[in-house]
Amino acid sequence: MVNSADRAPERTAAETAPSEQQIVERIYAAVMEQRLPPRTRLTESMLCESFGVGRMRVRRALLLLASQGIVDLHSNKGAAVASPGRKEARDVFEARLALEPSIVRQVANRARPADLDALARHIAMEAASRNRRNRRDAIRLSGEFHLRLAETTGNAVLARMLRELVTRSSLIIGLFGTSGSPHCEEHEHAGILEALRRRDGDRAETLIRAHIMHIEADLDLSAASRAEPDLLSILGAAK
Amino acid sequence: MVNSADRAPERTAAETAPSEQQIVERIYAAVMEQRLPPRTRLTESMLCESFGVGRMRVRRALLLLASQGIVDLHSNKGAAVASPGRKEARDVFEARLALEPSIVRQVANRARPADLDALARHIAMEAASRNRRNRRDAIRLSGEFHLRLAETTGNAVLARMLRELVTRSSLIIGLFGTSGSPHCEEHEHAGILEALRRRDGDRAETLIRAHIMHIEADLDLSAASRAEPDLLSILGAAK
DNA sequence: CAGAACAAGATTGTTAACAAGATTGTCAAC
DNA sequence: GTTGACAATCTTGTTAACAATCTTGTTCTG
Numbered sequence: 001m002v003n004s005a006d007r008a009p010e011r012t013a014a015e016t017a018p019s020e021q022q023i024v025e026r027i028y029a030a031v032m033e034q035r036l037p038p039r040t041r042l043t044e045s046m047l048c049e050s051f052g053v054g055r056m057r058v059r060r061a062l063l064l065l066a067s068q069g070i071v072d073l074h075s076n077k078g079a080a081v082a083s084p085g086r087k088e089a090r091d092v093f094e095a096r097l098a099l100e101p102s103i104v105r106q107v108a109n110r111a112r113p114a115d116l117d118a119l120a121r122h123i124a125m126e127a128a129s130r131n132r133r134n135r136r137d138a139i140r141l142s143g144e145f146h147l148r149l150a151e152t153t154g155n156a157v158l159a160r161m162l163r164e165l166v167t168r169s170s171l172i173i174g175l176f177g178t179s180g181s182p183h184c185e186e187h188e189h190a191g192i193l194e195a196l197r198r199r200d201g202d203r204a205e206t207l208i209r210a211h212i213m214h215i216e217a218d219l220d221l222s223a224a225s226r227a228e229p230d231l232l233s234i235l236g237a238a239k
Numbered sequence: 240m241v242n243s244a245d246r247a248p249e250r251t252a253a254e255t256a257p258s259e260q261q262i263v264e265r266i267y268a269a270v271m272e273q274r275l276p277p278r279t280r281l282t283e284s285m286l287c288e289s290f291g292v293g294r295m296r297v298r299r300a301l302l303l304l305a306s307q308g309i310v311d312l313h314s315n316k317g318a319a320v321a322s323p324g325r326k327e328a329r330d331v332f333e334a335r336l337a338l339e340p341s342i343v344r345q346v347a348n349r350a351r352p353a354d355l356d357a358l359a360r361h362i363a364m365e366a367a368s369r370n371r372r373n374r375r376d377a378i379r380l381s382g383e384f385h386l387r388l389a390e391t392t393g394n395a396v397l398a399r400m401l402r403e404l405v406t407r408s409s410l411i412i413g414l415f416g417t418s419g420s421p422h423c424e425e426h427e428h429a430g431i432l433e434a435l436r437r438r439d440g441d442r443a444e445t446l447i448r449a450h451i452m453h454i455e456a457d458l459d460l461s462a463a464s465r466a467e468p469d470l471l472s473i474l475g476a477a478k
Numbered sequence: 479c480a481g482a483a484c485a486a487g488a489t490t491g492t493t494a495a496c497a498a499g500a501t502t503g504t505c506a507a508c
Numbered sequence: 509g510t511t512g513a514c515a516a517t518c519t520t521g522t523t524a525a526c527a528a529t530c531t532t533g534t535t536c537t538g
Contacts, residue, residue: 063302064302064303067307088395094341094345094394094397095397095400098337098338098341098342099334099337099338102333102336102337106333155334156330157330157331158330158333165396
């Protein structure tokens with residue numbers, strides 16, 4: 001009776017049926033930790049028993065995720081984790097280059113000491129995960145640092161937009177990233193925080209711009225990566 | 240038999256049942272033209288017969304609109320056109336100040352002559368609507384100019400984000416705007432285009448930043464405007 | 479044996495009915 | 509006459525069944 005089918009159909013009494021917003025959160029987290037690679041099929045029935053909710057909730061959650069570019073949703077063909085192309089990857093990082101310099105400037109001008117301390121603790125967690133070789137947490141925390149910056153501005157609009165961009169960046173890095181461990185980042189996050197502590201908005205802006213460009217430079221957006229013709233190129237090359 | 244109730248329940252055979260994306264577009268347009276004022280109740284049954292679709296489509300469309308801050312969606316209480324508060328208004332314009340300077344800089348660097356001509360034609364349409372005292376078109380076109388700029392970058396991510404921000408700005412202007420006709424804008428749009436034609440990115444950036452701040456300066460975000468306690472303040476004042 | 483037609487299974491899209499909750503109008507009691 | 513409770517109506521939230529579409533496996537034919 002115990003089989004692979006009932007991995008998580010029933011949950012403890014404490015967890016009530018999650019709302020669509022909570023379903024979205026959990027898929028967001030899974031994508032940011034690169035546990036859900038691009039092109040992963042997300043069938044409704046599978047999600048229903050995973051979360052213990054009805055089909056309606058799942059469909060609404062998928063619609064929200066699709067509206068933010070996290071999943072692709074084709075008519076009559078179901079949902080799958082999005083697989084951004086090169087053009088889309090460039091667009092996402094261009095948008096980040098537009099938003100994040102403004103964000104760190106605001107933080108430099110308006111952050112309270114407690115906010116900066118929280119950012120320092122976050123960087124410490126990043127370092128701990130990296131030392132512990134906990135790749136999953138390290139990846140998630142590295143992206144979440146940028147979210148924390150956005151949240152520190154107190155601007156909910158900016159925070160929501162950046163959250164979408166950072167999550168899509170995780171997909172992009174999983175698809176096009178070349179170096180497995182971007183340990184350059186940790187050092188750069190610390191440098192940004194130092195500039196923020198000195199209230200040096202110009203410096204913080206320069207640093208985060210360089211930081212984003214470093215992340216993008218680690219990608220291979222040149223030619224024949226995995227994009228649309230996944231199986232064709234693989235089979236053609238293997239033959 | 241002809242009554243106010245059947246304003247658009249049946250449509251010509253050419254128009255098939257619109258998809259949820261089309262429903263979203265039409266509500267977007269209505270909000271941008273300030274035909275749907277904030278706090279307007281949007282009951283599902285009303286939308287169903289307005290668009291001639293089932294309840295499912297309407298609910299999905301409302302969910303999408305809610306995820307972008309265009310409508311408020313409270314549990315068991317239905318949907319209503321969003322009524323941004325002062326904080327939200329400031330956040331939206333702060334986000335625009337972050338995005339649009341980058342957008343015009345990109346346009347200055349990369350736009351083709353045909354793109355710039357299209358922008359010129361758009362400004363001409365704005366002027367025509369204004370001369371014709373067509374307030375509805377004038378308002379919509381004025382906002383759409385910023386969307387055209389974003390689309391000219393070719394960056395779909397930026398374009399989608401700005402679309403949300405511009406639409407929410409329409410709501411904000413309707414709520415907090417003081418001068419009825421912002422005819423200053425037309426002149427400013429033309430100035431931005433001129434800078435773009437000269438490929439002067441710095442100048443274009445400066446102009447659009449000033450332009451956005453002018454729009455925001457026309458708002459009254461000080462104290463007791465219409466926000467949350469709409470009826471209470473009205474009744475209290477009328478007494 | 480290859481290839482196409484066909485059929486079975488599965489998945490998504492849609493509709494309808496039902497249940498739960500909120501608002502409004504009414505009525506009785508003080 | 510006013511206030512409170514109650515009931516009717518309307519609106520939303522949920523579930524279940526049904527229809528349409530796609531995928532996959534089989535079989536028949538050349």
